[in-house]
Amino acid sequence: MTERGPEGSDTLATYVFAVCRGVDPAAFTGLPGVGREELRALPLGTLTAVVQSVDAADFTDQAWQGRLSDQRELERYARAHHEVVSATAACCPTVPLPLSTLYLDDERARQSLTEEAERFHTVLRRIAHHAEWGVKVYAPEEAADDTVATAPLAATPSERTRPSPGAGLAYLDRKRGIQQRRERHRDEALRIADAVDTEVRVLATAFRRLRPQALQPTGQRPVQVLNATYLVADHRADDLALLTRTLRERTGVRIELSGPWVPYSFVGEV
Template sequence: MSAAPSTPSASAPPGPPELTYVYAVTPPAPSVRRLLPGLTGVGGRPVTLLHAPGGDPGPVTLVISDVPRREWDEDALRARFEDLHWLEDAARRHHAVIEALAAHTTVLPLRLATLYEGHAGALDVLRAQGQEFATRLARLSGHTEYGVKVYVRPTAPVEVTAPPDAGAPAEAAGAGPGRAYLRARRSQRQAHEDHYRQARLAAERLAAVAGRFAVERVGHPLQSGPLTAASPGENVLNDACLVPDAEVDAFTSALEGAVRDLPGVLLEVTGPWAPYSFAASPPPPPAG
C-alpha cells in the first residue's frame, strides 16, 4: 500500500514586527558607516543606518536599532521606566552611541526611547522632516555644546553658637558670648547677601560672554533636591551654549575672567557635549 501524501503543516503565524529605535540624525557620512559595526545599542542590539530607499540616501540618515516590540512598546516602557537599573543602562547605551557619532560627524541627538512602527514608520518621518533635519544639522556643523553653571558659595557657619542668656541683665547681655554671637550672625547675613549680589553680577557678565561667542543659548532648570547634596553650593544658573569650535578657547577664557573677582560664586563649565540642548524635537509617530 502506498503511503498517503503528507499534508504540509500550517506555518506559525508571524510575530509582531519589531519597532525601530532612533538615536540620532546624521549626514550620510562614510565615517559613520565605518563606525557602526563597533557600536552596541540599547538592549545590546546592533546599530545601523536607515535612509531613503534608492541610490541617493538624501541629505540625512537615521541611526537606528531594531528592538523587540514586547520589550519596547508602550506597556513595556511604562513598567521599565520604573526600574532605575534598566533606565540607567538604556540611557548610558543611548548616550554612548550619540557620543561616538559626535566624535566623527555632526549629530542631531534624539530623546531616549524615540520609537517608530518599524522602518516604514521611521522612513515616513524622514521623508516628511528630512529637509528640516538637514537645515538643523547645517546649523550645528562646526559647533559644540558647553554647559555653564554658577553656584553661590555657602557662607561660613557662625562660630559663636551660644546666644545671649534671656535671663541675664541687659548690661551683661551686651557683652561676652551674646554680643559675639550677634556680631557673627550679622556678618554671616551680610556675606550671604554679598554672595547673592555677586551671583547676579556673574549672571549678567556670563550672559554678555555668551552673547559674544555662542550662536545659541538655552537655560535649563536649576539643579535642586537630594541629587545636589554634593554640589558646591546653591545652583543659580544652568545654561547651555552652542559655541563655534574655533571660539572654544576664547569662550572659556572669557567665562573664567568674568567671575575672577567674584569670590562668592563658583563657575563650572562642562563639555564638550553632543548638542542635546539644541536638537530639534523629533516628530511624533504616525497616528495608529
Template sequence: MDETAIYVYGIGRDLPAEAVAGVRGVAGAPVRTLDAEGLTAVVSPVSLAEFGEDALRRNLEHLDWLEATARAHHAVVDAVAERGVIVPLGLATVYRNEDRARAALRERREEFARALARITGRTEWGVKIYADLAETAPRERKPAPADARPGTAYLRRRSAQRHDEEETRREILTLAGDVDDELCAIAATRRLHRPQDPQLSGERGWMILNAAYLVDDERAEDFRTAVARLAGTRPELRLQLTGPWAPYSFAAEEEAWTER
C-alpha cells in the same frame, strides 16, 4: 523570535555607513543608518517585549534599566558625532517599523534641516556656577547700643544677618550674570537648564547657573580660555566646565515624534 521595532538615536544628513561601523547600541544591537528625504536616521533594532508601549512605560520606572539604556544611547550619539553631524533625539524614541520612522523623517524634514544647519561646525559645552554662602566673608556690623536689651540686641543681629545674606546673594547673582554675559559673547547661543539639587549633583554649595553653550569649533579654545580666566578672577564663584558634547541642548524639538 521576538518582534522588533526601530530605535532612533539621532538624525544626520547623508551619513555614510562608515559613520556607524562597529557601533553597538541599546542591548548591544548593531547600529545602522536609515535614509529618507536627504536625511539619515541612526537606528538599531530593539525588542517590542522591552520597548513596546506598555513595556517601555514599566521599564522607565526601573533606574538600572534606565541608566543602562541612557548610557548606550549616549554612547551611540557620541560615537557618530565624532564622525559626522548628528541631531540627538530623546531617550527611547522608538518606531514600530522602518516605514513609520521614514514617515517621521519626511514630516519633520524642514525642522531637522534647520537643526542640522544650526549645529554644524559647533559643539555643546556645559558650564555650572556654584557659590558657598557660608564661606563668603561676613560684613562688619556696628555693635548694638550698650543699653540695648538682650532680646532687642538679638533681633537686631538677626535682622542684620538676613540683610547681609540677601545682599551677598544679589552680589553673587550679579557676578554669575557677568560670567554668563562674557560666555554668551563667545558662543553662538545658550540654553539654561534648571539648577540641580546638591543631593543629585554631589556638589557642595548653591548652584547658581546650569547652562549649555553652543560654540563654533573654531572658537572652542577661546571659550575654554575665557572660562579659566573667569574662574581665576571670580573667587566668590566656582566654575565647572564640561564638554565638548554632542549638542543635546540644541537639538530639534522632540515632542512631535508622537505617532509611532
C-alpha cells in the same frame, strides 16, 4: 512620533537614534545599541537615520513603564543610546532623537522622518561644527558667624533665667545684621552669575539658562547660582576655555566648564 510595536515576541520594530547627513557607517560599527541586531543606516533622501531593529516586545508601553521604575536598567538604555548618538556626531552633523524613538518598521520610520526633513535640515545647519558646553557658577561660601546664639543672660545667679536689660534688642539687631549680610552675599553671587553668563554668551551661537541644581542632602555642596548651556562653534572652544579661566581668576568664585557635548539642548527649538 513614536509608535509602540505589537505584543508579539517575534516582531521587530525600528528604533531610531539620530538623523544626520553624510554619515560613515563605520562610525557606529561594533556598538551594541539597545538591541541584538546590528546598527545600520536608513536612507532618507539627502539625510540618513541611524537605526536598529529591536524586539517590539521590549518596547511596549508596559515594558517601558517597568523600565522607568528600574534606575539601573534605564541608565543602561540611556548610555547605549547616547553612545550611538555621540559616535555618529563625532563624524558628521547629527540631530539626536529622544530615547525610545520607535516605529513599526523601516517604511513607517522613513515616511515619518522624511515629513520632518525640512526641520532636520534647519537644525543641522544650525549645529554643524558646533558643540554644547555647560557652565556652572557657585556662590562663595559665607564666613561663619556664630555671634548670634541666644540673648545673653544676666550674670548674677538670681537673674540667670532672664535676659539682661536691652539684651533682646541687641540680639535682634545682630540677627538682622547677619540676615542683611546674607542677602548682600546672595545678591553679589547672582550679580557675578549674570556677569559670567553675559560674557560667555558673546562666544555662543545660542544659549539656555537652566534651573540651578539643588543642594545635596548633606547640604555641603556650595549653592549653585548659574546653570547654563551654550552652543559654541568648534573654533571658539579654546576661547571659551580661556574665558572661563579668566573669569575664575577675576571673580574668585568656583566656575565649572563641561563639554563638548552633542547639542541635545539646541535641536528641539527649530
